[in-house]
Amino acid sequence: MYILIAEDDEFFQKFYKNELEQHGYEVQIASNGTEALASIAQKKPDLLILDIIMPVMDGFEVLEALTKSGEIASLPVLIFSTLGQETDVKHALELGAKGYVNKSFFDFDSLLAKIKEIAGT
Amino acid sequence: MPADLNEYKQLYLETASTKLTNMFDLLQKVELHHDSQAQADFHRLAHSIKSQSLVMGYSQLGLAGKILEALFRAVQNKQIELNEHLYVIIKKTLDGMSNSLKSIQMQRGELNLSKEIQSLEEHTKIKLLDP
Numbered sequence: 001m002y003i004l005i006a007e008d009d010e011f012f013q014k015f016y017k018n019e020l021e022q023h024g025y026e027v028q029i030a031s032n033g034t035e036a037l038a039s040i041a042q043k044k045p046d047l048l049i050l051d052i053i054m055p056v057m058d059g060f061e062v063l064e065a066l067t068k069s070g071e072i073a074s075l076p077v078l079i080f081s082t083l084g085q086e087t088d089v090k091h092a093l094e095l096g097a098k099g100y101v102n103k104s105f106f107d108f109d110s111l112l113a114k115i116k117e118i119a120g121t
Numbered sequence: 122m123p124a125d126l127n128e129y130k131q132l133y134l135e136t137a138s139t140k141l142t143n144m145f146d147l148l149q150k151v152e153l154h155h156d157s158q159a160q161a162d163f164h165r166l167a168h169s170i171k172s173q174s175l176v177m178g179y180s181q182l183g184l185a186g187k188i189l190e191a192l193f194r195a196v197q198n199k200q201i202e203l204n205e206h207l208y209v210i211i212k213k214t215l216d217g218m219s220n221s222l223k224s225i226q227m228q229r230g231e232l233n234l235s236k237e238i239q240s241l242e243e244h245t246k247i248k249l250l251d252p
Contacts, residue, residue: 008165008169009136009169009172009173010132010136011129011133011137011173012172012173012176014132015129015132015176053164053165053168054165055162055165082171082172082175103172103176104171104175104183
């Protein structure tokens, strides 16, 4: 299963790439929304894990672009949220995200369960 | 299987320290030139440092990041105007966070930043329990 993570923070990029690869997932990183859309155009992931606050193009703009192109229908998106982003998460779910995971309260089992639930694997 | 967070401690210290250095520079740009891009970048870095500190279990650094993030979101939304006194408190908070990272590096654990956090709460009326 191929997962694209759109996340600008170097710490979380390495942290989640390493952990997910150890569980057998193929992981690619995009550092902002523009990179994420370019990566999706090149090779469509089975799941997009999307941060909201990113430079250049944020997570909301990515969701809007995916909705506009119609790709949101076949690409499950999981939002990376954190403490204090409840309103942002609500907005992202309205824009078509399938779920969210709080990256600040790390619980890998929950993340794996969520990935399986959302991506159907 | 839970991740071994110790594996990521050095990465945390390096990336958090770089962010704090950048936040000092950005604050100067905001203070001297009222640079709106610097405000947005400061907000994003405060958000990042909050998130990575919380995942590593450094709650004081996480809360300090959270209140700085909330403050700069309010500044961007024109709900709060920065003044000389607030700049001093923000710099003290950033200093406290830097010292806390040094303390973690020396295996002494994170520092208590409640004085800095409380001071920001009092002067901004932002409460950390607010979303």
